[in-house]
Amino acid sequence: MATDTSQAAARVVVVGAGPVGLFLAGELRLGGADVVVLERLRTPTTESRASTLHARTVELFDCRGLLDALGDPPREPRGHFGGVPMDLTMPGPYSGQWKVPQTRTEELLQDWATALGADIRRGWEVRELSPHDGREDGHVEITADTPDGVRRLRAAYVVACDGEDSTVRRLTGAAFPGAPAGRELLRADIAGIDIPNRRFERREHGLAIAARMPGGVTRVMVHVFGRPARRRTGPPAFTEVLDAWRQVTGEDLGAGRPVWLNAFGDANQQLERYRHGRVLFAGDAAHRQMPSGGQALNLGLQDAANLGWKLAAVARGRSPQGLLDTYDDERREVGRRVLANIRAQALLLLGGPEVEAARTLLAELIAAGPARDHLAAMITGLDVRYPTGGGAHPLLGARLPLSALPTPDGLVEVAMSLRDGRGLLIVSDSARAELRWLGKVWSDRVTSVAVRPDAAEPLHGAEGLLVRPDGHVAWAGSDPWAATAAFRHWFGRPDPGL
Template identity: 40%
Template sequence: MRGVIVAGGGPVGMLLAAELGRQGVPTTVVEKLTETHDEPRAGTLHARTAQSLLRRGYLPAPPRPRDPHAVVEVPFHFGGRPVLTLESPAIEGAPMIGQAQSDIERFFEAQARARGVEILRGHRITGVRDDGSHVTVTTDHGELTAAYVVGCDGARSTVREAAGITGTTHPATFAGILGLARLGDPARVPGGWTHGPTGWTLINVNPAGHSRILTHEFTEPLPERGAPVTLEDLRAAASRILGHDVPMADPVFLGRFSDFTRLADTYRRGRLLLAGDAAHVHAPLGGQGLNLGLQDAVNLGWKLAMVVAGTAPETLLDTYHAERHPVAEAVIENTRAQAALMRPGPEFEPLRALVADLLSTPDGNRLLSDRISAQGVRYGDGPGLDGTFLPNLPVGEQSVAQLLPPGRPVLLLGPGTHDLTDVAARWKDAVDAVAHEEDLGAPAILLRPDGYVAWSGQDADHATAALTRWFGPR
């Protein structure tokens, strides 16, 4: 019997599989597509995603800045307007990395295969049943069994339906079309975000080839979800928004989207779990959906691996929903706020001006930058560093990020923590202990494989309680 079956082989499913494979968990990915499709969808890795992938060993370490307190900034948008600047510490690298979603999927698939993960492409899941001691997955090629199944199978998740997990929804307020086509008169088409009487366009103009064209229209009635889309639909929408005819031809991709939202009420039911779009869908504003899903996979991967290996209690899986559900709620809130700001009409101009003024202040910009990039995420409100993301500080000859690729928690023991040596030895099967002389913000830090602090302090009894809570008694 397998340890885990991952339903869905998109970027989220492949990253989760790679994480499980690195820990030696027998894992199978079941994906209906026979190969990755190149589609002009998400193409941005935000700061916390890049920082997390750095700690998991998937990205190279950035060069050390001369000023350890330096900040890197890149211009960005909020609600279609260039009023936001994304920020990240220079020791972590750039706050944004451009990379096509299809390339991300291929990369993680290669990582998963290299670690022994079985990938069944061209297999469609038709049923999922939690049998109590294991899960049975029925496909059009036969049955598979595993200790756990994770649904990374998108907005119409079979796993979510099989688990009977309900969701909280908000109806769409705009209709979007995404297309890749040749513009007939590219010189007359504005690049970037453009506001018009019925909505917005976002166009990456390519005079010599296919341009990426997105339209967002607030005119009702909105088309049904899943309604077919034609090149004429895209051309007409772009023409209405821009106020003149926008000829286009030779489409190689056409698809619909909207700001419809759904958030699963729970991310786990028994041996069935959800990640990515199976757990949450929202408007693709700010490129946050892919990042939200990848961070789900990083959060869940080490927990599921430890539970399957028996080095942590099953209750550890309950922290997955407790930590990731509020993060998805916050993303949905800011994408809904962006959609509200994008509504056409002069009555919304004062609101847009007010938001622009607020984002021109350092505190306002930093607040929203941290929300879009997920750098404001903190798991819980414990004392000290508990729940925070530990910066990539030096630790002896290494850095924080260089300690984590093995996928094991690390107990960082600074000066004056000799009393914790015996405590650390009791959990040596699950936790690595690293002594150091640096000031990392607390005498001792229990660091999770995803870079977040599980506990900080100095008291041996408190350390024992924290290790027991996370990884069970010894």
């Protein structure tokens, strides 16, 4: 069997065409990498899964021009923390939960990545991986079962986006510590029933949730207090859901027809490292968590936004491999924090009468204000701040709010300026010449925008801001030497031809 080595030097293979793999593929293409996505399913899944996009993910989609295609989905400001109701309204244009079925998100991302030139191969199931870490010719060899038999191909880097039961994780033997599922929620989409909607209704014997969805199907979720999670190799039987529902609510849903059955537990595991040499992990392959409050999908999509531009720069030889370690540092810490809040939510949600006092106290804290603001910022992903090494500027490490920048030629939208996946240098029109010159030196990978000195509010007192392609502020200040170091660190050495 021959190995396909064509263009292997700059090629990135993404394993898995779920939402994270598809978003990553598009990001890699924007950064100029050659991308092949291998997906074992021959056609996209029709399974109803996550239905929520949070504000930070919607901002990222805006920065890639994906919002028009998303249309005008319903927005729901009401969220919860472990079943304790909470308003998720946040400052900014994309407040609230955007209700978009995961199938639609995947379709959108697949169209986008394909249009950008990603090569998505369906029916390819990866089953072997051999990393070769040679200094000069480092690569990874991948073996997959395909519709045309076993195929082998070579890549400079592999990213595992192959979901919670990741094959790549198993093949690399990556340590995945944490807790397996102790409790679980049974879930069923049922046609032909008419029951009242229930938001986290806690009854004597358990928790019941019911929501009528468009199309006349009702989604029910149920947990019997104290009942441990079962070892499962497939979805629960409909009778199991019916029995649990009857036990908790006294209602019989037997006249209904199950459209989709599913059980999800409170497992909480995270890779010790997201980077193993030339193999990286993103999305559910890197972290397994209960999908509480829709955070699982959003966490993974934001992994992709952090990794794509860095890996493209490294694969193209523009940046040293060390840039990939910043992905591991930054996203593992964000993941650790999100998994911790999900663990806390699982306790509050699935715990029995013993958690009532903690729930009451939390409800009081949420009503008081600052606790709500803190939790809403965390759940929406708007509070993520990456370490940048020094400096006290209020935006350092944070995402740049999506405002319109006042320039001598009119308003320039931040989201529009990030659309092509490049970095962004924002300087005051009166900034020292050296700062503006840096924008010229890195002009092949950074867009420069000069704002009017009389309207330099977006700079918060700095002469310039350097923004990464994922929208996070990497440098803010006035010192050209510090700015040069930040340019080099995040964007590599400038092209000598410029």
